Amino acid sequence: MTDPRAVTRAGGPRAAQAKGTAQAPAEPLPVPPWRPRPREIRARTPISLERIVDVALAIVDAEGTEGVTMRRVANELGTGPASLYAYVDSREELLQRVHERVIEEVPFPDFDALGWQEGVRQFALSCHDVYRRHADIALLSFADIPTTAKSLQGAEDLLASMLRGNVPVHVAAWALDRISLYIAADAYEGWLMQVRFGGATPEESEELGRAYFDQVGDFFASLPRERFPMMTSHLQEMMEGDGEERFRFGIDMFIAGIASQVPNQVPN
Amino acid sequence: MTDPRAVTRAGGPRAAQAKGTAQAPAEPLPVPPWRPRPREIRARTPISLERIVDVALAIVDAEGTEGVTMRRVANELGTGPASLYAYVDSREELLQRVHERVIEEVPFPDFDALGWQEGVRQFALSCHDVYRRHADIALLSFADIPTTAKSLQGAEDLLASMLRGNVPVHVAAWALDRISLYIAADAYEGWLMQVRFGGATPEESEELGRAYFDQVGDFFASLPRERFPMMTSHLQEMMEGDGEERFRFGIDMFIAGIASQVPNQVPN
């Protein structure tokens, strides 16, 4: 059974963000047959797929995907839950569309200028950043193959950049897949932690987080030294670093791992 | 804000599996204050926390965590949902206990004999394998710090093995955290794909999966060549490899990344 996840699950606009480059004429791309087509309905009310996704995204940002209820989205649009099913087959599909919207936000770096290592790094950080700003939406990226024009262009550019840097084809293709998985996983985990701390304000949340980590540190410090000599003596190093630092550390390990597979070139 | 995830979220028995080494006297470890203590109740019925977890785990294995309903678990035990709340604070806590049970299954390799690189590899594969056998339970490992004796021992041994191999302390600590995240993410994604294919029997599922991947391949093949030269010309390589191969590829990239940080030693 082969696996098509070589295409990164995270995408974004090619250049439309930083530079003022004119958009391509947007020749329509083929339609992926495995995901539902947007319904084509002549709206008679102010509701539309776009507005539904708008509302759902706002709820996700405020409370996470769990807060997205058909009733609630419908209410916010002044109607009942049944009306949404004209535009969307299920809650699941609605959330997929929200995810699709979110990944369009990811800006793509100038791969030509940066070289593949820094290009991959920048992409990963941007993508992670976007996910972190949208609660637990990263969870929707698992096992998903993005097929929007922007996503595809991003994957193409990333791939081209790596190939130009002599990364073997199969390494480049698979590495993109693996890195995307890692990005989504970390973003989701970050959201989970943030939620666990609770706290109405960011400061309160920060304080509760610190209290939690203190507890964890105390727990590990209290382990019997003779049975856990490494963990107790290196507790300091284990507890160091915030989420962002750890994320970057992982990305850099990935990049170093890829670099070690580039022929005729010393990894460091 | 520091972050305690240096401790791997996946754990397992030290040697109790392969070798016949006598178990340690099991001196009680400190109790982590941040997670709920098992209720201490004198059961008057055949239900107990252990039996509840048994039933829940069986449901997870058969259908995934979504199938675990309080009513259903209760029914299977011949009682009503309210009875479960004497042993467990919430459905969430029940699933956490199921996860705790599952990670106890992970066997630990003989790190002393293998060296850190092969040790990490074996551990990752074992852990992944266990998760893959228990539906989407890997999702419960996100943002979780396992604190069972076995898990802690596993983390200790893994850490010790890497330090013996001259991996810098902070690299070893963080790497364990990152690799654990990657393992869980891939296991979860694997389950999602499996579910997407549906199919009652494994053969049927395999066939549906193949059909799905064919669709995806066709889609990418149908992209305009001039706009997506890399993806269209390297489709073969992108589609190659099943989930397991890709997982191993990622682990090996991680290991190579760590190795590149070992001083006084050529990575390959």
Next chain:
DNA sequence: TCTACTAGCGAACAGTGTTCGCGTCAAGTA
């Protein structure tokens, strides 16, 4: 034996995603 307590749980609450089928209104035809 009597009391005090607590494990066990039936019933209910406040939600959830989704479906059915009826009204209604706009477009297409005569």
Next chain:
DNA sequence: TACTTGACGCGAACACTGTTCGCTAGTAGA
């Protein structure tokens, strides 16, 4: 312009969900 047609909109209901309340009943201790 009048009529017919059909699809959109959505109120109401279905079959669930996690969780709580407070009553019943049986055991442990006095």
